Amino acid sequence: MKNLNVWFLIAIAVAVAVAGNSVASIWANKEDKWTSPWFFLLLLVSPLVFITFGLVTPKLGLAGTSGVIDTLLTVSTIVIGLFFFGEWSTLTLYKGLGLLLCVSGIILMHVEK
Numbered sequence: 001m002k003n004l005n006v007w008f009l010i011a012i013a014v015a016v017a018v019a020g021n022s023v024a025s026i027w028a029n030k031e032d033k034w035t036s037p038w039f040f041l042l043l044l045v046s047p048l049v050f051i052t053f054g055l056v057t058p059k060l061g062l063a064g065t066s067g068v069i070d071t072l073l074t075v076s077t078i079v080i081g082l083f084f085f086g087e088w089s090t091l092t093l094y095k096g097l098g099l100l101l102c103v104s105g106i107i108l109m110h111v112e113k
Helices: 002-028 037-083 093-109
Strands: none
Touching: 002 037, 037 093
16 A cells, blocks of 8 residues: 555656646747746646655655656656657657666666565
8 A cells, every 4th residue: 555655646746747848848839938828837837846756755765756757757758749749750769769768667666675
């Protein structure tokens, strides 16, 4: 049950960070950056990214939290870019291999001795 709670917090932290990255990407492509509703949403989501990261840190430590959340964030953001922003032309063989290595790294970080 304890691991389930940690993974729940990790999932929330990653989801909030992915939302932040997606909102930032949409906002950055707007002409009216400073008056766009996306700017205000960005201001709302950004602090939540750090707060949710901080909620996981006591459970895994800074190195463990960063390793898991940042890797899942990288993989998730790439998947969002591919599926929702249609960036398939940017995926190369080496990038695909890198994604597989990222996922392998997450698995390996949670193997008990």
